[in-house]
Structures are given as structure tokens and as C-alpha cells.
Amino acid sequence: xxxxxxRPIWLQVVNRIKGSVVTGAIGPGExxxxxxxxxxxxxxxxxxxxxxxxxxxxxxxxxxxRGMGTYVTENRETISALRTQMAAEATDRFLRDLRAMGLNRxxxxxxxxxxxxxxxx
Amino acid sequence: xxxxRELTKKFxxxxxxxxxxxxxEPGHIYAMLGPNGSGKTTWMKMAAGxxxxxxxxxxxNGNPVGIESRKDVAYMSxxxxxxxxMTIESAGKYYNDFFEDFSMExxxxxxxxMDLNEKDKIRTLSSGMVAKMKIAxxxxxxxxxxxxxxxxxxxxxxxxDEIRAAILKAATPEKLLLLSSHLxxxxxxxxxRAVFIRKGVLIEVRDLEExxxxxxxxxxxxxxxxxxxxxxxx
Numbered sequence: 541x542x543x544x545x546x547r548p549i550w551l552q553v554v555n556r557i558k559g560s561v562v563t564g565a566i567g568p569g570e571x572x573x574x575x576x577x578x579x580x581x582x583x584x585x586x587x588x589x590x591x592x593x594x595x596x597x598x599x600x601x602x603x604x605x606r607g608m609g610t611y612v613t614e615n616r617e618t619i620s621a622l623r624t625q626m627a628a629e630a631t632d633r634f635l636r637d638l639r640a641m642g643l644n645r646x647x648x649x650x651x652x653x654x655x656x657x658x659x660x661x
Numbered sequence: 662x663x664x665x666r667e668l669t670k671k672f673x674x675x676x677x678x679x680x681x682x683x684x685x686e687p688g689h690i691y692a693m694l695g696p697n698g699s700g701k702t703t704w705m706k707m708a709a710g711x712x713x714x715x716x717x718x719x720x721x722n723g724n725p726v727g728i729e730s731r732k733d734v735a736y737m738s739x740x741x742x743x744x745x746x747m748t749i750e751s752a753g754k755y756y757n758d759f760f761e762d763f764s765m766e767x768x769x770x771x772x773x774x775m776d777l778n779e780k781d782k783i784r785t786l787s788s789g790m791v792a793k794m795k796i797a798x799x800x801x802x803x804x805x806x807x808x809x810x811x812x813x814x815x816x817x818x819x820x821x822d823e824i825r826a827a828i829l830k831a832a833t834p835e836k837l838l839l840l841s842s843h844l845x846x847x848x849x850x851x852x853x854r855a856v857f858i859r860k861g862v863l864i865e866v867r868d869l870e871e872x873x874x875x876x877x878x879x880x881x882x883x884x885x886x887x888x889x890x891x892x893x894x895x
Contacts, residue, residue, distance in 0.1 A: 542850075543849070543850055545846070545849045545850075545873070545879030545880065545881060545882075546873060546877055546878060546879045546882065547873055547877070548870050548873045548874045549850050549870065549873070550870060576829075576830075576832075576833070579829050579832070580826050580829045580830055582850075583822070583825055583826070583829070583850055583851065584829075584850045584851065585690055585829075585832075585850065585851055585852060585853040585869075586690075586829065586832050586833075586834075587688070587689070587853045587870075588850070588853065588870060591870070
């Protein structure tokens with residue numbers, strides 16, 4: 541099972557697709573699989589797959605053209621805004637983890653600056 | 662679409678299914694859950710018209726199940742019922758003769774999707790291969806209801822993935838799928854509703870995404886809280 545079974549699966553798939561759009565793995569204007577193919581591809585219930593597209597459409601990240609299928613938005617501002625939002629969320633997670641270890645924002649910045657000199661960045 | 666009303670089955674002193682009223686709709690994949698001996702198979706066999714209820718009835722589209730409904734209700738049992746001489750292909754021909762809605766073309770496509778060779782003799786197959794063949798035989802019918810009893814039992818991870826894909830491909834909005842298994846995790850993402858049965862008694866039917874969203878609880882969590890301590894927790 542590739543999902544956290546305690547959280548809604550539609551939300552986890554939405555986040556994965558958003559991730560692919562932000563990294564460019566799925567390009568602007570690219571056609572997405574039909575709902576039932578999405579279900580097979582992600583190994584999820586077809587109703588969950590339908591919910592995934594409803595949510596992506598609601599957020600303006602994809603659009604369904606009648607009889608044509610579902611496409612990623614070509615609006616680069618929308619994609620850019622999504623990237624900003626996801627980066628903010630990643631930063632939040634990072635800071636939250638450090639706070640749990642008793643480290644503050646300055647510690648975070650110091651750790652990041654030290655990281656610059658290593659091969660991992 | 663498929664409904665049991667006050668359905669009861671007794672085997673001697675033992676009550677296998679106890680007054681179960683349950684309605685299921687097309688466009689959903691139901692997971693029927695309960696430990697061994699909780700009445701899942703008996704319920705399915707009655708819904709398939711293979712076992713006669715002690716009391717109560719099962720209805721398919723408003724009509725009592727029987728010879729007629731067997732055309733629309735496909736049931737995969739846990740028992741193997743193939744002859745030693747049969748190949749995967751001849752098992753398909755056997756089904757083709759038996760069921761009007763069986764499609765040899767669909768069967769062969771599913772075999773190839775699941776990496777099975779139709780010329781192989783059934784007695785030479787691993788248990789995972791037999792499980793995949795049984796799935797293909799059942800899903801190659803153009804039925805309205807598919808009931809699969811223990812589709813994931815005794816098979817390896819890769820075969821389970823293939824079976825999941827085959828099930829999802831068959832799940833169109835006008836069809837009803839019912840899977841029974843005690844391998845709860847296998848069904849967590851592909852089912853959207855869960856039917857919990859304990860000692861023959863229906864406990865509840867839940868929408869899984871709603872349960873995750875509202876209660877932050879997985880199907881496996883719910884299973885543990887219902888069956889784990891011998892007490893039902895609300």
C-alpha cells in the first residue's frame with residue numbers, strides 16, 4: 541500500500557499530481573489519463589480518481605474539455621503559485637521537525653548554510 | 662441493485678448469517694470484512710443463488726435471486742473446481758459454454774495483462790497463477806455484479822498488484838463489485854465502501870474516504886476496533 545490509509549487517499553493523489561506538475565514531470569497543457577485509467581495507474585478506487593480530478597479542477601490546475609479528456613492548465617502563473625505554495629509547505633515541515641528537536645529558526649538557517657558546502661544540496 | 666432483507670442461514674445449531682439487511686449499489690467496490698467464519702462466504706453464496714437461505718431473501722434489481730439472476734451475478738468461490746487435464750484456455754472455453762456473457766476476447770486480453778500463458782496446464786500452475794486465472798474467468802463475464810471471495814489469498818505481491826489492476830479495470834459505474842478478504846490492507850485503496858460482519862451479524866457499512874476524512878481512521882483501524890477486542894466500539 542503506497543498510501544497513508546488514515547488520510548483521504550484522494551488528497552494524497554492530488555498532492556502527488558501537484559508535485560509532478562511543479563517539478564515539470566507533467567508539463568503545462570499535458571493530457572492526463574482518463575478517470576478510470578488514473579484509478580488503475582494509482583491503484584485507487586474509480587470514485588476516488590473522480591474526486592482527484594474534481595479537486596484539481598476546483599483549484600484551477602486542470603480542466604476537462606468535453607469529449608477530449610483532462611488537461612493540465614497552461615496558465616504558468618497558476619503553476620508558479622502552486623510551486624510557491626508547495627515550497628512554503630515544505631519549509632513549514634522542515635521548521636516543524638527542527639522545532640520538535642528544540643531547534644529554532646536561526647539554527648535552521650545555520651544548518652542550511654552549512655549544507656551549502658556539502659554534496660547533498 | 663443487490664439487497665438482502667432479514668437474511669438468515671443456519672447450519673444445524675450454528676447461525677452463519679444472522680438477520681442481515683444490506684443494500685448495495687452499482688458504481689462502488691465494496692469490501693466485505695470479518696474474521697474467518699463471520700459469514701461472508703455464506704452471504705455471497707446466498708446472493709449468488711447457490712445456497713438457500715433459512716429465512717429472509719436476497720433481491721437483484723428488485724427480484725429474488727435464482728436461476729435468472731445468475732446471468733447477471735458473477736461469483737468467484739474460494740474452492741478450485743477445475744479438472745486436471747484442463748489448460749488455462751480450455752477453462753475459458755468451459756466458461757464460454759456455460760455463461761452467455763463470457764467473452765473469450767476479454768479473457769485472453771486479461772491473461773496477457775496478467776502474464777499468463779493460455780496453453781499452460783492448470784495442474785502445473787502456482788497458486789498465484791491459479792488465483793489470477795480465476796479472476797480472469799470471473800471478470801471476463803459481462804455481468805452486473807461481481808463477487809470475488811478471497812481474491813488475494815495465498816498469492817505473492819506482484820500477483821496481487823495484477824489482480825488489483827484487473828479488478829479496477831472491471832469497475833465501471835454501472836457495475837457492483839464485492840470483494841471479501843481478511844487481507845484488509847490489499848483492499849484499502851481500491852474499495853470505497855466497507856461492510857463489516859461479525860459472527861454473522863452486520864455491524865455497519867462505511868464510506869472509506871469519509872471515514873478517513875471525518876474520523877482519521879483507516880479501514881484496518883476500524884477492523885481492529887470492531888474485531889480486535891471482541892467488543893464493538895462506536
